[in-house]
Structures are given as C-alpha cells and as structure tokens.
Amino acid sequence: MATLPSEAEHPASASHSARLTDLKPRRVLACARCQQRKVKCDHKYPCATCVKSRVQCVTTQAPRRRRRRFPERELLERVRRYEDLLSQHNIKFDPLHAIAQSTEEKESSTSNLEGSYESGDEQPGIGPLATNAAIQPPTTTTTSERHRVYEAKPILHALNHEYRDCDDDDSSDDEVRQVVLQEAWDQAIENDTHLLFGWRQTVDMYTLHPQPVQIFQLWQLYLDNVNPLLKVTHTPGLQGRIINAAGNVLEINTELEALMFSIYCMAVSSLTEDGCQAAFAESKAVLSARYQLGCQQALLNSRFQRTTNRDCLTALYLYLVSIKGITTPQSLSSMLGVAIRIAQRIGIHSEAYLAKYTTLEAEMSRRLWWSLVLFDTRIGEMADSKAITLLPSWDCRVPLNVNDSDLRQEMKLRPRVQAKLTDAIFAVVRSELGDFIRHCKFHLAFFGPALRPADANAQRGTDIENSEVESYAKIIEERYLKFCDLENPLHYMTIWTTRGQIAKYQLMEHHFRYSGSPLHQAEAQRDAALSYALSMLKCNTELMSSPLTDGFIWMVYNYFPFMGYIQIVQHLKWRPLSAKADEAWRVMDENFHARRDSLNGKGIFFKLLAGFILQALTAREAAIKQAGLPWVTPQIVLSIRGSLAEIVPRADGPSPEKSLSGIDIGLLDFPMPMSSNLGHYNMGEYDELEFSGAGPYPDVPGLFPQNLDLDHLDWFAMDWNPGSDLSGGTRPKGLE
DNA sequence: GCTTTCGGACCATCAATTTG
DNA sequence: AAATTGATGGTCCGAAAGCC
Helix, strand or coil, X not given: CCXXXXXXXXXXXXXXXXXXXXXCCCCECCCHHHHHHCCCCCCCCCCHHHHHHCCCCCCCECCCCCCCCCCHHHHHHHHHHHHHHHHHCCCXXXXXXXXXXXXXXXXXXXXXXXCCCCCCCCCCCCXXXXXXXXXXXXXXCCCCXXXXXXXXXXXXXXXXXXXXXXXXXCHXXXXXXXXXXXXXXXXXXXXXXXXXXXXXXXXXXXXXXXXXXXXXXXXXXXXXXXXXXHCCCCHHHHHHHHHHHHHCHHHCCHHHHHHHHHHHHHHHHCCCXXXXXXXXXXXXXXXXXXXXXXXXXXXXXXXXXXXXXXXXXXXXXXXXXXXXXXXXXXXXXXXXXXXXXXXHHHCCCCHHHHCCECHHHHHHHHHHHHHHHHHHHHHHHHHCCCCCCCCCCCCCCCCCCCCHHHCCCCCCCCCCCCCXXXXXXXXXXXXXXXXXXXXXXXXXXXXXXXXXXXXXXXXXXXXXXXXXHHHHHHHHHHXXXXXXXCCCHHHHHHHHHHHHHHHHHHHHHHHHHHCCCCCCCCHHHHHHHHHHHHHHHHHHHXXXXXXXXXXHHHHHCCCCCHHHHHHHHHHHHHCCCCCCHHXXXXXXXXXXXXXXXXXXXXXXXXXXXXXXXXXXXXXXXXXXXXXXXXXXXXXXXXXXXXXXXXXCCCCCCCCCCECCCCCEHHHHCCCXXXXXXXXXXXXXXXXXXXHCCCCCCCCCCCCCCCCCCHHHCCHHHCCCCCCCHHHHCCCCCCCC
C-alpha cells in the first residue's frame, strides 16, 4: 500500500481551501531522485535512498493544486469562431468579445509603453534573433563616429555575393539563409544538450518552483540585492512576466523558466545562512540545490547551447554567478567560455549586430555582455586563465547611464543620458572602468601582448610621470563618484568598489613600469606602490564592514584584495620598521577583522592567509630584536592567534616552536603545491628579494621558516565567501 | 545477487456537482 | 451546507531488465 506522509507530519495535506494551502507550508514530497526512480523516499533531507546512493538529494514541494480544467476556454473558442463567421457575412450581432477585442487592440498599440510587458509568454521569443520584429533597419544605427565598428564578415555572404553586382547587398537574404541553416541543424541533430549538464531528467519542473508567495519574495530579494549591481534584466518588462508565470508555473516558456530559476539561485546566494533560514525556513544548501537543478533542467529544455535568446543567455550567466561558491574557478572559467561563445554567436559583443536590434534589446544586450565579460575577467584571474575577454578586440559599447524606466520597447533612438545618478550607476561605472582598462598599456602587456602597440615597450618607464590610470581615476571621480551619496547603499558600493579597483590597477600599472625595467625604484616609488595596496585594503574594508552593503556582500566576496596583501607583506619584509609599517599593520588588521566572519576561523584559506602574514611578522621580530626595540604585538597577530587556537587543538608533548608573537609556527607548516598562478603578474624587484636565495636579511639565519612560495600560490583562487564549500578545507588536495 | 527502471495499483486531495 | 463524484496528482510495489 502506498504510504503517504501522515497528516501530522504534513499539516498541509489536511483538507482545506486552496487559499489556506497557499499560506501553509506545502507538504514535502519525495525527493526529485526518488520521484524519478519511483522508489520509496523517507522525505528527510538528505533522504536515506540518496545517502545510500551517495548522490545529491534535492527536495521538492507540492505545487498549488491544479484547478480542474475549465471547458469555458473551448466554448469561448467556438463562440469566437461563430462570431467571425457572422462578421464575414455581415450579419449584425452583439459580440461577446467586444471588450476583449478592444483590449487586444489597445495592448497591441501600447505594448511598447513603459511598464508594459517586454514579452509575454505567448509572444515570440525575445532574443535578438528570435524575433524579426525586434530588428530595426540598419539606417537607424546608433554607432557613434568615435567608435570603430568591427563586423565579422560572414563567409557565406562573401561566397554568395561573388557573382553578384556589388550594389546587390541584400543582407536579409543572408539572415534567411542563416535561419534555414540553423533549422537544418536543429532537425539533423535532435539532441546534443546533454553535453554540459547531462541528460534531461524526468523530474517535473513545477515541483521545483517555490510557492507563488516565495517566488515574489525571491524576486524582491533579487531586485534588492542582485539587480542593482548587475542590471542584466529590465525590471518594468520582466516583472509582469514573472507575475503571470508565478500564477501558472505549469505553462512557462522554457527560457523564462530558466531565467526565473537563475533569479531564485541568485536571490538565495545573496542571502546569509541565517537570512535564508529566517526567510524560507530552509538552508541555503537545500534551496540552492533545488533551484540549481531547476535552472539546469530549464536551460537544457531551452537547448541553451544553441540558443539565440537573450533570456536564456541571461539565465546561464546568472546561474554561473550563483554557483561561484561551489565551483573551482577553473571549472567556472570553462563554463564562462561557453557563455561568452554563445554571446558572440548571438552577436551582442558587436555594435554592427546590435545596431539591428531595438534600442531596448540592444541596451540590455550591452549590459549583459559587459556583465559577462567583467565576471569572466575576475574568474579568469582566479583560475589563472591565459585567455581573457577584456581586450580591445570587440566594440560593444559601455551601457548607457539610464534608468530602466528610460528604456522603453518602442524607442527608436537611444535615450539621452541626463542624470548622473541612475539605478544603473554601479554597472555603468564598472563597465566604463573596464572599457578604459582593456585599452591600457599595462593591461595589454599582461593579458594581450599581441595587441599591444609596437612602441609600448619603449614607452614603459620613460613616461613615469604620465600614469594612465591616475588620469582616468580623476575623470571617474569627477564624472560619477563626486555625485554619489555615501548614505545610499548602491552609491556606497559604487564608490568603494571603483576606488578599490582603481587602486589595484594603479598597483598593476606600477609593476608594469618597474618590472624588468633597468630603472631603479626610488623609495618614494615603493611607498607609492604600498599606498596603492593600502588603498585596496581600505576600500575593501569599507565594503566589508558597512551595514550598507549587507545585501551586496555576495559581490564584495568576489573581490578579495589579494594583490594588496602581497604588496604589503613584501614591503613589510623589505622595510619592517619603515615609517609606514605601523599603518600597514593597522590596515591589514582592519581588513582581517572585517573579513573574520568570512574566514570563519577555519579552513585552508585562513591558514594560508595567516602563514602569509607571518612572513612579515617574522621579519618584524628579527628587525626589532636587532634594533633592541620593545616588542609590540600587532593587533592582527592577536586575532590570528585566537582563531588558530580555535581550529588547531593543542597536542600534548614537546612545546612547539614559538615566535615572539606567540604563534605556533608549526601550525602553519604545510606543503605548497599548486600551479603558478602569478606567472602573468611579475612582482618586479620584490621577486629578486624573495627568490634570490640570499633574501633581504642574509645575516639572519632561518628567518623565513614559513617562506611561502608566492609565485606558486593559488591566492587568486581563494574563495572568501563564507557560504563556499571550498573554504571548509576540502580543496586543494594535499593541503588537508 | 544486487541495482535500476518503470507500469500501474492504490490512495489523497479538492473543485465541481448533487442532494436535502 | 453537506455529501458525493470524479479528475488529478503523488507514492512506491514489484516484475523485469541490467550490471558486476
């Protein structure tokens, strides 16, 4: 006999009205895998069957009970047909659909007004290529003269036009041909979607959706915590579609469904563990697993690998952002490569293609492209990717600094940028900074040497006074940051993220000038490098410690000021008692303190960070001993000592080797595997100090017992997100 | 011999309909 | 309003197939 969960266990299973069902938590169904396998499920998380099989258990919830199909729709259809016949034969009658008709007409004439749906479920696809209606004649091209337009010449076009008149440049032929070709491929190869996420499972998608109330909760969280930073969805257009979809999760088109699940994923990932429990009475792990499975399935159903639909690509992008905490940067970077390739196939990287779309579509595509590229760049840094996309090899313009409400479906021309402070300020400023950086000499030297101007090498070092980044920093401050309000969370994020990024780029530019250069760095120049590093940490501390960034903290975790730490520690080793040393220790302490929750006092990354800082500490101890000065323990050392005591139980036996600071050196002794992740980032003269063998303190034997090999340290790959599984010490192997 | 797959029996739920 | 009906949805037994 089938054994359903008892009523006591699942109060919602008692008979009551549908409205009550909506308010009460729905009963827990068999997990997705047991449903699929049709085997008994104990309805726990994880369930016994999944535990036994050692697979991820994904809980599902019963959806609102489907209303019984009402035959009225069929009757109305008949009435409509008979009315049509009456109309055709000029027979007078009282039309039942007078109201409906006028509503439809009104909708079609005003469908482009602000607040109207960008595209309903039943409307044609909204992707740039999915709808011809969205294509504008190229005469309205928005390409400005100051931008060169790069348009890849389609080889098919060239082949077909070889024997035609030069004037006969009918690009519509090409488009038709392209569509026909794609259809042919679609027919020839029915199913290749399993290549990335495996085969589609038989799990019913609607069981993975949350209740409508929760859908709106998640949507609101997304609007509060995610959308202000990424701006890859158009709120006035999307909101209506989500409201519609939430009312009937059984009939959502696959692309919108993927987008909804990716929004759920992002909303959950923007929450703290406690916040998630408070809002949804479930752990982040459980909800994330459910929505990630839903998103994967919806993406598979949308055949995302061959998609031309922007919703689908946006969903893939948001999904990838949301899984950052549970993937290695290497895997994520590979997946982002897929997303970038899809974006390029759609053409959103190119103004020549974007000119063919409506203003709204083109603008949203630009936002998506930039967001994708900037995320790919960061993950590429972490994964030590040799190929990054942030290069001057494409011409998609920076998104306009306009509000969502300034972008309307019917617009023919780009809206005029009037306000400095729009709801897209964060996305715009970081894209502008990215646009500037991708053309910088130092950036090209590190990431795109082949694209560097021929004289760039000669220029290095000779124009020391002429810092590209410094000049641009002033422009950004004048153009945007000075208008920002430090009380406004989004502005606060914009100010400190931008300044932190600029400090990082100044540091990189500094090393571009001096790395391998015959010019010797004066102390003042080294101090400048230190001040950039300190600035990186200070900006990061502002972001980490302010309550204003609570909702945006998921983004802050993406930018650990790794280079800043390296620079500071190197400086402190080189000049342990310099004038700025005390400030450097204080700044590190403040950042460490702000980061403490995310480090959580445990995990391999904490040990790495502690071991790294210990290098500077050891140099300080030696210098103080030598100078005969009194020892004052930096605050950060006390914090590390406290955290270490928590994570490493004191073993009995001979007392371990201790430094002046009281830190057990042995506790931080671990092998250093890992690939060279700083290969592209030369530390300049510090390399000399670090690896020459003699070191800066040749007369102090055994100075660096924990001398971490900075050139082989996987710092970029560290994930400081407390929600990350990786921070628990499960990776990398060999360090546990 | 163990595991997986899946047809379909069985049961719960609840909107619609009927009854009193 | 209560009882009844019947469509729909969820569970999981157990036979059959697959795998080692």
